[in-house]
Amino acid sequence: MFLKIGRNSIIISLMAIAISACAGKTENMSTGAGANAVEIAQYGEAINHFRNLIKQKPDELKAYLGLSRNLRWTGQTDEAAKILEKVRNKFANDGAYLAELGKVRINQGRIEQGINLLGDASEKKPDDWRLHSALGIGFDYLGFYGDAQTSYKRALELCPDDAAVMNNMAISQGLSGSIDRAIITLETALSYGRHSEKISKNIKVFKDARDLCSTCGGKYLRDSKASILAAGLRATDDRSACDPEPQFTQSANSMTEELTDGPSINIKVYFEFDSAILRPETKGTLDDLAAALNSEALKGYRFEIAGHTDAVGNNEYNIALSERRARSVLDYLVTEFSIDASRLETVGFGEERLLDPTDPEGDINRRVQITRLNKL
Numbered sequence: 326m327f328l329k330i331g332r333n334s335i336i337i338s339l340m341a342i343a344i345s346a347c348a349g350k351t352e353n354m355s356t357g358a359g360a361n362a363v364e365i366a367q368y369g370e371a372i373n374h375f376r377n378l379i380k381q382k383p384d385e386l387k388a389y390l391g392l393s394r395n396l397r398w399t400g401q402t403d404e405a406a407k408i409l410e411k412v413r414n415k416f417a418n419d420g421a422y423l424a425e426l427g428k429v430r431i432n433q434g435r436i437e438q439g440i441n442l443l444g445d446a447s448e449k450k451p452d453d454w455r456l457h458s459a460l461g462i463g464f465d466y467l468g469f470y471g472d473a474q475t476s477y478k479r480a481l482e483l484c485p486d487d488a489a490v491m492n493n494m495a496i497s498q499g500l501s502g503s504i505d506r507a508i509i510t511l512e513t514a515l516s517y518g519r520h521s522e523k524i525s526k527n528i529k530v531f532k533d534a535r536d537l538c539s540t541c542g543g544k545y546l547r548d549s550k551a552s553i554l555a556a557g558l559r560a561t562d563d564r565s566a567c568d569p570e571p572q573f574t575q576s577a578n579s580m581t582e583e584l585t586d587g588p589s590i591n592i593k594v595y596f597e598f599d600s601a602i603l604r605p606e607t608k609g610t611l612d613d614l615a616a617a618l619n620s621e622a623l624k625g626y627r628f629e630i631a632g633h634t635d636a637v638g639n640n641e642y643n644i645a646l647s648e649r650r651a652r653s654v655l656d657y658l659v660t661e662f663s664i665d666a667s668r669l670e671t672v673g674f675g676e677e678r679l680l681d682p683t684d685p686e687g688d689i690n691r692r693v694q695i696t697r698l699n700k701l
Contacts, residue, residue, distance in 0.1 A: 371395040371602040378599065386416050387598045390425050394562060395597075398605065402432045420449030424456055427463075428558060436466045454483035458490045459561040461497060462554055470501035484567040488514040489560040492524050495531070496557050499546045504535045522609050523556065563606045580617035580695075584628075589696035591680065594654060601649035603657060611654065614695065615662035627668045627698040630654050636676040636685035648673030654693055668701065 375392035382388055389412055396405035409426045416422035427442030440463040447456040461476035477494035481487065491514035499507035508531050515524045530553070534545040546553070583590045592614060595604040603611075617623060632647030632654075651671035658664045679690045 368395050368399045371597050371600065372399070374597070374600045374602060384415070386419060386422060389416070390421060391598050391600075393425050393429060397429055397432055398559070402429060405429050406433060418449070420446045420453070420456075423449065424453075424459065428459060428561070431459075431463055431466065431558060432555070436463055439463050440467075452483055454480040454487065454490060454567065455561045455563070457483070458493050459558060461493055462558045462561065465497050465500060465554055465557075466550075468500075470497050473497040474501075486517055487567065488517040488524065489563055491517075492527060492560060493557040495527065496553055499531050499534065500550060504531055504546070507531050508535065522612075523560070527553070559605070577613035577616035577620075580614060581620045581622055584617060584695065584697050585622045589694055591692045591694050594650070594693045596650055596653070599646075601646065601653045603653055611657050612661075614654075615658050615664060618658070618664055618668070619662065623697070625700050627670070627701060629694075629696040629698055630669055630671045631694040631696065632671070632673040633678060633680070633690060633692050633694060634675050635687060635690040636679065640675050640677070643675035644673050644677075645675075646673070647675050651693060670698075 372392060372395045375388050375395065378385065378388040379392065389408060393405040393408050396402070396408065406426075406429050409422070409429060412422075413426075423442050423446035427439045427446060430436075430439035430442060433439075440460060443456055443460045443463060447453065447460065450456060457476045457480035461473040461480070464470070464473035464476060474494060474497050477490055477497065480490045481494070484490065491510055495507040495510035495514065498504075498510060508528060511524055511528045511531065515521060515528065530549065531546070534541075537545055580590060580592075592610055593607075594610060595607040596602060597604055618628065630651045632649075632651035634643040634647050636643075648671065651673055655666070655669050655671050658669065659666045676685070676690070679685055680692065681687050681689050684690075
């Protein structure tokens with residue numbers, strides 16, 4: 326049974342920028358720094374999409390969770406809480422519902438309640454490593470670093486070498502004063518080639534903290550505690566598979582090499598449930614793709630962006646969805662990196678070209694394929 330935390334059983338550490346019970350402050354943190362116009366527009370589109378989906382499918386839990394996540398990511402944490410509270414009687418025993426409400430409570434500054442909800446969720450979904458990582462973030466907010474690192478270790482037992490979990494563990498190590506150890510953990514996580522942008526930024530922050538002075542580093546990190554923990558909590562929203570997919574290209578250099586040597590590559594692009602809205606964790610992959618397309622070796626070519634789905638659902642619907650998803654990738658590349666739209670064309674194949682026909686409903690089939698066409 327998960328141990329409940331009572332209000333009288335804890336003492337919250339006094340930090341310069343500790344998470345506040347004031348929703349306004351935590352909502353600003355939950356969005357994350359550096360949101361660009363495309364991301365803001367995508368969040369708005371996603372919010373509208375999920376509101377409409379709820380009207381069409383009022384018993385679809387994924388629609389409520391999608392709406393809550395996007396509201397939370399845009400800083401509308403209290404609104405996310407209201408959405409979830411309205412359907413609490415309907416979904417209160419579902420682990421995914423409890424997990425999302427727990428994260429919302431943490432963003433609101435109701436840390437103890439958030440931890441208890443995440444604990445209840447982990448009892449219902451004991452093998453979900455993301456829940457243990459989110460629990461670690463909650464404990465870190467309270468300054469319970471030992472409990473936090475125990476949670477991260479449990480997450481890594483379930484999903485060994487997960488870069489996002491290791492990033493969160495390193496944050497906890499740094500906050501507890503073990504900055505050198507935290508840097509080693511981050512550098513190990515960086516070697517896995519996932520979440521590289523975030524981890525690289527954290528390595529710089531931690532090295533800056535270490536270089537301040539022998540006693541200043543811990544305080545420097547604790548003063549930044551709220552923002553780095555908010556980013557860590559956001560990382561637990563990644564719903565990709567535990568094991569990295571070696572079939573998919575991950576770096577800009579390897580994309581450039583593969584598209585120079587061969588006609589096409591497959592990349593993993595994550596979208597919101599039943600929509601063409603790009604999920605935040607896919608940004609790094611598309612940034613690498615843009616770098617490849619703008620490289621000296623490839624900038625003189627045209628490319629096809631093809632969307633593919635698994636075999637779940639109606640094929641006609643899947644073709645339309647895959648076309649919209651391919652178009653979302655094109656729009657991102659053109660808007661964010663000024664890639665000439667005339668170099669790109671889109672097509673959707675739905676379930677017609679499964680990457681793994683032996684597992685037609687498998688996640689590996691949901692992908693975007695980039696094919697080098699003729700020279701300009």
